[in-house]
Amino acid sequence: MLKQHLRKAMAVAAAAAAVFGMGACGGGSASGDANHLVITWWGNQQRNDRTNKINEMFEQQNEGVTVDGQFSEMSDYFQKLSTSAAGGHLPDVMQTGLGYLDQYEQNGLLLDLKPYIDDGTIDVSDVDPNIIESVTRDDGAVYAITNAMAAPALIYNKTLLDSAGITVPERPTVAQFLDICRQVYAKTGVKTNFRYYEYGELLEYFVKKDGTKLYDVKNNKLGVDSPEQLEQYFDVYETGIKEGWHVAPEVFTDIKAGSVEQDPLVYGSDPSRRSWCTFKYTSQFGAYQTQANNNGDTLGLATWPSDNVKNSNYVYPSQFWTVAKTSKNPKLAAQWINFYTNNVEANKVLLTDRGIPISSKVATAIESDLSDSDKEAVDFINNVVKPESSPNSLQTPAAATDVNTKVLLPIEESLLYGKIDAKTAAQQYFDQANEYLAKGAK
Structure with a gap:
């Protein structure tokens, strides 16, 4: 039985590698509707419920927009993403981890978000410049926005x-x-x-x-x-x-x-x-x-x-938000990432589920809403980890x-x-x- 689990994990990686070898697959996002976004992530039920609530809030503040939130257990997530890529239908916005971020980027599957940072669609004025620098490539491209910090x-x-x-x-x-x-x-x-x-x-x-x-x-x-x-x-x-x-x-x-x-x-x-x-x-x-x-x-x-x-x-980006290069709605996808990053009310729903918000303004604003366990995690990072830590690649x-x-x-x-x-x-x-x-x- 354990070998079956290992073979499943290996199959996921193999499928991903096959997809990555294709490069950008063409086709487009899961929907051609200019007011529709498909967003995927992995997580437990608490994260799923909170992220879906944020999607609803985004819809309410953007009349006519619909968000299709799709989540999976982490063990299934990248297999599903690989299947979507193979069919040329990657979601508009994807939660990714570090290893997969590099692979998706190197194979031309991700959109450069730097233009949306430059024009203010994604506001990073309250974000530590080191966080943005850590995801900025040598040519200035930014293929991901850190969604939170953890340790x-x-x-x-x-x-x-x-x-x-x-x-x-x-x-x-x-x-x-x-x-x-x-x-x-x-x-x-x-x-x-x-x-x-x-x-x-x-x-x-x-x-x-x-x-x-x-x-x-x-x-x-x-x-x-x-x-x-x-x-x-x-x-x-x-x-x-x-x-x-x-x-x-x-x-x-x-x-x-x-x-x-x-x-x-x-x-x-x-x-x-x-x-x-x-x-x-x-x-x-x-x-x-x-x-x-x-x-x-x-x-x-x-x-x-x-x-x-x-x-x-080390203190570490817990995950990243990325946008598929094939997305038909890149501007709207960037607006969703900005909402997730900077909207205080949305983050009062999410709290520290993915980690400490990267916006200092948001992190300060939600402090009083944190549960005892969230406050303990923040205190742990600030007082135990940060004083005795080093940069991480x-x-x-x-x-x-x-x-x-x-x-x-x-x-x-x-x-x-x-x-x-x-x-x-x-x-x-x-x-x-x-x-x-x-x-x-x-």
């Missing part, structure tokens, strides 16, 4: 750990994290999920402790010089399985990857199938707390573990998706099934990732 967050079951007399440091080292994993398992029977079945952000976080980037984008290879630099990450999996405190891989055959509602932190009653923590982003804290409320649990926040958290940690190679799905996931699976050790895993990742990155450059 990596170890979200943990504070109620469970308090009852066991265990305290999580704000910025744990790797050794401290491992000690907590052992204590939680010994005292409660609850295990740990070390971000299994997700992409390589945590591996990159571990590598950054030495001031090293995971990818050398310019030279189409890994940024590390030896597999030894990767071993610490894979050793956590090996140690967890050997000592019994890591969640068994079989657990992931029964849950939907990427689903907040089915994350082992909040889902299930058997301690051996639960995790005391999840490796996510601050933008997801509120949604996780909502689910934890069903169990009567309060959640806490800490940084992802690192032996040099200042080097590893916004560029990933086109082959990063293949590296994640065809290299990292199978290696982690083999580790959890005890087929290989951490040293072998690091060597395999080093060799195979470099091979994919080199191929992606051709």
Whole structure:
């Protein structure tokens, strides 16, 4: 069953790669109506409800305009987007993540939004110039607008750990994290999920402790010089399985990857199938707390573990809004992005679901409307992350998706099934990732 999940993830990446190879597909947006927009995103039910409400508000303020909002679980989202691209019918506005942003851009699928910034359609006057600069290409083009800012967050079951007399440091080292994993398992029977079945952000976080980037984008290879630099990450999996405190891989055959509602932190009653923590982003804290409320649990926040958290940690664009180059309504699409970015009332609906608003004016205006969990996430970014963080690269190679799905996931699976050790895993990742990155450059 787990291999079926992995094959599905790989199929998504393969389909996306096939589409990207086509370049701009022609045809147009999902609708030829000059007053109609198709907007897509991934997310949980809370995000879906809030974004749909924003769409309704945009319609109300723009007479005659209709917005078709389409959402999916993240595990299905990019497969659907690839299908739309293959048919020449990409939506007008798309939520994208960093890896896919680079691929869509490099293959000519995205519209340059710089003209709409220049003419004021998309107002960035209250946005930190560094945020805009981070998405501005060397030729001045801007293919995406950051939709919010977030930071990596170890979200943990504070109620469970308090009852066991265990305290999580704000910025744990790797050794401290491992000690907590052992204590939680010994005292409660609850295990740990070390971000299994997700992409390589945590591996990159571990590598950054030495001031090293995971990818050398310019030279189409890994940024590390030896597999030894990767071993610490894979050793956590090996140690967890050997000592019994890591969640068994079989657990992931029964849950939907990427689903907040089915994350082992909040889902299930058997301690051996639960995790005391999840490796996510601050933008997801509120949604996780909502689910934890069903169990009567309060959640806490800490940084992802690192032996040099200042080097590893960062504030990050949570996602991006992009416009398809084939959109029949690019001006209206730009107006929607501006509404999302700058309308205070709309952001009082959204709050920090995707992260902290990039408009300083909006961020200040919604502060009093935030829930306790949202305020906690904002406080965490401002007082725990920002003082001990470093810039993070916004560029990933086109082959990063293949590296994640065809290299990292199978290696982690083999580790959890005890087929290989951490040293072998690091060597395999080093060799195979470099091979994919080199191929992606051709």
